[in-house]
Amino acid sequence: MTTIPATSSFALYKRVLGYLRPYWKVFLVSLLSMSIAAATEPAFARLMKPLIDGGFVNKDGSSLIWAPLAIVGLFLVRGLTSYINEYSTSWLTGHLVQTLREEMFAKLVRLPVNYYDDHPSGRLLSRIAFDVNLVTEAGFNVITVTVKDGITIIGLLGLLFYTDWQLTLICLAVLPVVSLCVRVVSKRLRGLSRQNQQNIAQLTQVLGETIDCHRVVKVYGGEGYEAQRFQRTAEAIRHNGVKQSATSSANTGVTQLFIACALAAILYFAALRAHSGSFTAGDFMSFLTAMLMLFAPVKRITSISQSLQKGLAAAESVFGFLDEQGEPDNGTRRLQGTRGELLFDNVQFSYPAAERPALQDICFAVKPGETVALVGSSGSGKTTLVSLIPRFYEPSAGRILLDGIPLTDITLASLRQHIALVSQDVVLFNDSVAANIAYGRIGEVSREQVVEAARAANALEFIEAMPQGFDTLIGENGVRLSGGQRQRLAIARALLKNAPILILDEATSALDTQSERLVQAALENLMQNRTTLVIAHRLSTIEHADRIVVMHQGRIAEVGNHAALIAQDGLYANLHRLQFKEPAHD
Template sequence: MASDMTSRELYLRLLTYVRPYWKVFAAALAAMGLSSLAEPVFPAMMKKLLDDGFSTAAGPWDWLLYPLAIMGIFLVRAIFGFVGEYSMSWVSNNVITELRQAMFARMVRLPTRYYSDNLSGRLMSRIAYDVTGVAGAATNALTSLIKDSLAIVGLMAWLLYLNWQLTLITLSVVPFIAVVVRTFSKRLRGVAKGQQESMGKITQVLQETIEGHKVVKIFGGQTYEEARFYKSVREQRRLAMRATMATSAQSPIVQFFAASGVAIIMGVALKQAAGDQTTVGSFVSFITAMLMILPPLRRITDVNAPIQRGLAAAESVFSLIDEAAEEDKGQEDLGRAQGLVEFDNVSFTYPGADRPALAGVSLTIRPGESVALVGPSGSGKTTAANLLPRFYAIDGGEIRVDGHALPNIKLNSLRDNIALVSQDVVLFNDTIGANIAYGGKSTATAEEIRAAAKAAHALEFIDALPEGFDTMIGENGVKLSGGQRQRLAIARAILKDAPILILDEATSALDTESERHVQAALDELMRGRSTLVIAHRLSTVERADRIVALAHGHKQEEGSHAELLAHDGLYARLYRMQKAEEAAA
């Protein structure tokens, strides 16, 4: 896992994403190298100018030689610097794009349990925010590290050539600088991790408040949400200040050691100049080179902060990429299933729950048959619906489709044979047509989409819209009514034409008029399909072929509507209670 990797391993893994772009990467390094190696030329020219330029007999135009040479040096530096930085940024942004794609590809294949155990805001923050920290390490930090390191090496080589004794004094401060950088690295890495977690909390509060804005307004939750957000952003501010303290303290400490070395060198150099042990040109060239070393040295020490942030971000990014995807060891391909579904003594317990959600439940749905699950809240109805598409793996017993146990069936093959319409309709911020022809049916023709909408009793409102099937419906279909959203979900299921259908409370949140339209659409959808119906309103399941009553995860009774009423058990009690409530209403 990424959390067990060292900084070196993380960086090397990050660089594997650079491999496809190695030519541009190499060109960027070469350009940066040429730009940086031009640095020592300027102090060398200063030595030549001061030692020879003012004393040599000059021709009428020789005075232009040094100014033009200086302009040429800085022009070359500028061109190579631009090419190097642009190329490195191009590589880095491609790497970030690939990392985001890899994270998203893993996210959509994570098991349902992962989403239950992790905050969605933190997950979004990883893909949107953490990965930009990797960009800091992969672009600016790497660019500075290479460019400034080469500049320092080139200038140090010139200093050694000019006066190796003074240069050794310069090198004596390096161990002190190394200790400072190492000390602050650990602190910066830890703070960066905290900032990532804090950003996840901020994203979570934002997401929940935006999605639940109506509840916030109706129940007067503005002050409460402001307090939650205030706490999150204050935590982010505190961590940001800790990071600033570390980076702000590191830079001046390093510069103090560097300046101390320069001061000592300057003193010794002045003494040598007074004793005629060095020329004016050599002295000025040495001091110029020393002063030119300070900016890249400062940038090199400052680069530690983005590198540590980048490594912490890389750890977060790779931990998501390394998450185990849904287990899919099945080898059997169902093709188009007949629709025989069997629950054989099935048991399942949610993680951390004190009792099973389902305990030894057995039921059979024959091809083309509708079976309704009813019972009080917490009886296990929705759990059964989640187990059939293998959103969760069962703890005991066996679920079979056409005689094949679910773990033996390829996941794609299993889910290709299942359509779902639930109370919580999920629509995407796209056109009506794209929402009906979603996923595997994205290549459906306009005629097929229209036929599905007609069967779902959705044409009447779609054709009334100015742009028809090309109408953008907003986030989760916010521009449509509940009944209209539900009919689009049914149209999507009709277009998929799967032999097995799951209806999870598909009409429970609708008014009477909308329910009439939706129920007519559902009747069309259920025709000829093996249907598992989860219902709270028992009036919607009276026509089911069979009804299974659940309580506390156990099957209590099974039979038709008439048989269960005659039996006078759990179903009959629930039915009478609902009829009394409806009459009172």
């Protein structure tokens, strides 16, 4: 997988900030408000000098009036600017998360099929659901702390220098040590953050599989095994969290120790100066207040490394995903219509790391409106072959032509617009019956067209018997429907699409006899006047196909109609005997 190198933190940060460009005015307001809020802290420390020297030492009554009022005004300004900063930052964070999620989802639906084959769904879900939120740690929380506390530290250091530069130098002596601690800890935290993202992805994967396969888990008594898988992953997340907290806490503790040593030295020398008379009580109070106020922002600045490394590790994951190559779509031709003539010209295909090619030397043509059945044992390459037609995969060699046009010359959207697919594993959405039938054409077709498609698919009777008819929610992947009902909804969806090329991938293999009869009748309606490729497990369903292509170990072994292949007494005849228990020919 393509990822941005861990060392390119600046490049990651620059890319995150690039998403703020459309909202630069709001970002400017946020920076301005947090800067004003930060400036109030050194101003408050400075007010200690006139308050102490004027009000308590010199007994100046006016100082006792205006100094407290100035403090109230200062905190009024601070409260208002802090509110503006928090609101604008939250607004920007929301837009950043939304934009990244939308971009990631747009990338998700355009990734090639082999990407889904190679990457667990849990990792994909965790990237979009969790990693994006962590990017905001690098995007805004770090900016807020860095800018606000940075200005506070600079202002307080300026006040300290103004009050007594010699004492301030003692403060600066600890900075190199603090910087070294931050650098060492940052590297450690980045690695822990990456590992934590992998652990969360694994946790999501276990959850998803347990939910999707809950029936299998129950019937095979897998509750204990799944609980152990979940426990191991949850424990790994807990260990990682403890390591991150321990690392961050150790960094903060060491930093605070050095600052405390510097503070003790400053107090000692300040007391000597006050004793000699060169340091007033107001100076001392102002210096001490600034020193104490400096402690908190320095602590936050040194602790921000954990959030920063989490955010940058998440940004690596998010941008690595966004940089993945989508499906190759270099075609320029858009089909206005098609006759449905297909030609497989010496097609070959190999899966990555496979021991042998899945398809070899595939050469045959399908005439417009012809029904061609593909049969053969499991692993013979039938599903792989039909997957090349909508370009779910690209041939390793050879080419496929539609009406004499190479598929690679046609845009993906235009090509797939002319193809309908009905498979054994029906995919339905947790939506209404009508929405599932009209999927891909919602808003383009009328309710009457949806009803007509359902009627042609022999689905109208059971749909009208449902509580809300076509508006009934069918549950996740049609869980409230039987296998035959789900299959007929898929056929209605294909009928409504009205594509000239139809692919049927073992569409009746998992059905009982009654359901198969209804589905088969619906399929016959669907196949009329369409170029159809049928993958069949039950040979009885394809006996009337125009041609039958028998495949064996990725090659075409036999071609002919049912009668000719039975008479040939080859692979097809043998498969037929196995299914129907026929005696062998003499």
